[in-house]
Amino acid sequence: MIDADPGVRHFTDFLSRAGLKSTRQRERIAHAFFAGRRHVSAEELYHQLRSRDAGLGLVTVYRTLKLLRQAGLATERTFGESYARFDPNPADWTHHHLICTRCGKIQEFQDATLRELGARVARSRGFTVTEQRLELYGICRDCARLDGRRTPRGSRGVPARPRARGVP
Ligand SMILES: [Zn+2]
Ligand SMILES: [Zn+2]
Numbered sequence: 001m002i003d004a005d006p007g008v009r010h011f012t013d014f015l016s017r018a019g020l021k022s023t024r025q026r027e028r029i030a031h032a033f034f035a036g037r038r039h040v041s042a043e044e045l046y047h048q049l050r051s052r053d054a055g056l057g058l059v060t061v062y063r064t065l066k067l068l069r070q071a072g073l074a075t076e077r078t079f080g081e082s083y084a085r086f087d088p089n090p091a092d093w094t095h096h097h098l099i100c101t102r103c104g105k106i107q108e109f110q111d112a113t114l115r116e117l118g119a120r121v122a123r124s125r126g127f128t129v130t131e132q133r134l135e136l137y138g139i140c141r142d143c144a145r146l147d148g149r150r151t152p153r154g155s156r157g158v159p160a161r162p163r164a165r166g167v168p
Helices: 006-017 024-036 042-050 058-070 112-124 141-150
Strands: 075-077 085-087 096-100 106-109 135-138
Touching: 006 024, 006 058, 024 042, 024 058, 042 058, 058 075, 058 085
Parallel strands: 096 135
Antiparallel strands: 075 085, 096 106
16 A cells, blocks of 8 residues: 555655645655665666556656655665666665676665774864765675586585675
């Protein structure tokens, strides 16, 4: 149920406070965005929704994502691509990303040591931090495992380890 989605409810509250109309289409876009828990581009979300809504336009999806950002319910980011991705986490939730350059999977992580290091470096330079972000690019575990499987018999693959929490 779209109405039961707290993200969508916050969004419709924001729209009415801003004097903007809350259309079913905007609600459907917001619902799909929160349900996906992914760092999507407007185009990806558009293609995902278009099969069920032939009247949907890319511009509407893009504008809705921008409104979600204005509402503080999404963060706009670029990960080495020419287009923006929208993070379904609020801007004030500090976290970092691991980006697989092979399959495009984006995982999130938080690290207290990193936060302290950033604060220490900033302090020593009289610098006030307003935002901290770290992006690590490379090969994810799944892709590394596939590589391991492709290597000839007798060579060592990548050892299996428990899965980390992550948003694809
Ligand atoms: Zn994120
Ligand atoms: Zn990968």
